[in-house]
Amino acid sequence: MTGDVxxxxxxxxxxxxxxxxxxxxxxxxxxxxxxxxxxxxELLWTGWMLAYTIPFVAVAGVxxxxxxxxxxxxxxxLAHAWIIPELYAQRGANVVRPPxxxxxxxxxxxxxxQVAIGLLGDLVGHxxxxxxxxxxxxxxxxxxxxxxxxxxxALLVRPGGRRVHCCCVRVNEPTLPPxxxxxxxxxxxREDERGFATVANTAFAxxxxxxxxxxxxxxxxxxxxxxxxxRSSAQ
Amino acid sequence: xxxxxxxxxxGHTTVAEWTAGDPAAVxxxxxxxxxxxxxxxxxxxxxxxxxxxxxxDLPVDAELVILRLPISGG
Numbered sequence: 001m002t003g004d005v006x007x008x009x010x011x012x013x014x015x016x017x018x019x020x021x022x023x024x025x026x027x028x029x030x031x032x033x034x035x036x037x038x039x040x041x042e043l044l045w046t047g048w049m050l051a052y053t054i055p056f057v058a059v060a061g062v063x064x065x066x067x068x069x070x071x072x073x074x075x076x077x078l079a080h081a082w083i084i085p086e087l088y089a090q091r092g093a094n095v096v097r098p099p100x101x102x103x104x105x106x107x108x109x110x111x112x113x114q115v116a117i118g119l120l121g122d123l124v125g126h127x128x129x130x131x132x133x134x135x136x137x138x139x140x141x142x143x144x145x146x147x148x149x150x151x152x153x154a155l156l157v158r159p160g161g162r163r164v165h166c167c168c169v170r171v172n173e174p175t176l177p178p179x180x181x182x183x184x185x186x187x188x189x190r191e192d193e194r195g196f197a198t199v200a201n202t203a204f205a206x207x208x209x210x211x212x213x214x215x216x217x218x219x220x221x222x223x224x225x226x227x228x229x230x231r232s233s234a235q
Numbered sequence: 236x237x238x239x240x241x242x243x244x245x246g247h248t249t250v251a252e253w254t255a256g257d258p259a260a261v262x263x264x265x266x267x268x269x270x271x272x273x274x275x276x277x278x279x280x281x282x283x284x285x286x287x288x289x290x291x292d293l294p295v296d297a298e299l300v301i302l303r304l305p306i307s308g309g
Contacts, residue, residue, distance in 0.1 A: 023307065027308070111246070170307065170309045171307075173304050177246055180246060187287050190287035191287045
């Protein structure tokens with residue numbers, strides 16, 4: 001009887017695992033990401049930002065009220081309230097910034113990169129292929145939102161386009177051409193979107209405008225396109 | 236003609252090609268596929284727009300099987 005139950009359990013486990021990203025075995029302590037967890041993360045990040053900024057703004061106000069001559073110190077406090085969220089947004093934007101070795105080599109892609117772009121082009125549709133050519137990011141619609149996949153991370157624009165999650169995730173093989181790195185992430189994302197979001201480390205979650213200002217100029221068009229797509233898909 | 240390709244430093248490499256009616260080519264492709272899995276690659280096939288599936292045995296009737304490396308949080 002016990003054996004039957006164990007066999008039954010193992011079948012259930014096997015069926016469940018079949019659709020899961022195998023890399024999840026490396027992060028067994030993380031609960032599988034879902035809508036609720038993403039929403040909770042958004043609230044936490046908003047609360048975190050408020051917890052940083054409100055005290056600095058309050059200190060600035062109190063200082064000026066108590067002693068107007070303390071205005072320079074109050075301004076420094078306000079600067080802190082502005083800079084800290086910007087630093088977090090910078091950290092978020094960095095996930096889709098090409099690795100340092102790949103910067104500045106875009107004008108003439110190596111032959112291996114051209115081969116990799118061909119494969120990536122076969123995986124994505126015409127629109128995403130064109131966007132990748134212009135911005136270096138591949139757009140992919142998912143159930144959790146609209147993804148922008150880069151070489152060493154991805155942005156998840158949530159339905160409605162009001163929140164973006166910056167996910168640090170990569171394939172640890174430095175010799176791969178950039179488009180192949182994107183193709184690796186894209187295939188993993190397509191296999192198991194929730195697993196992909198679980199494996200990734202969240203560098204920042206917040207308003208798209210915060211991240212946009214910190215993105216490389218050509219990546220901003222991709223974020224704008226993803227926000228548009230997320231807004232239209234939410235309607 | 237079905238293809239097994241590996242994403243690597245060259246962009247991608249064709250590891251094996253076969254047709255379902257050629258048992259010798261299929262056997263060679265299956266061997267090549269197993270060798271790549273042993274090296275740590277995952278076999279992937281597209282299952283429609285925006286979807287992919289990991290395969291642990293070579294799907295002989297698939298047009299394209301792609302080998303990818305594991306990903307991790309950065």
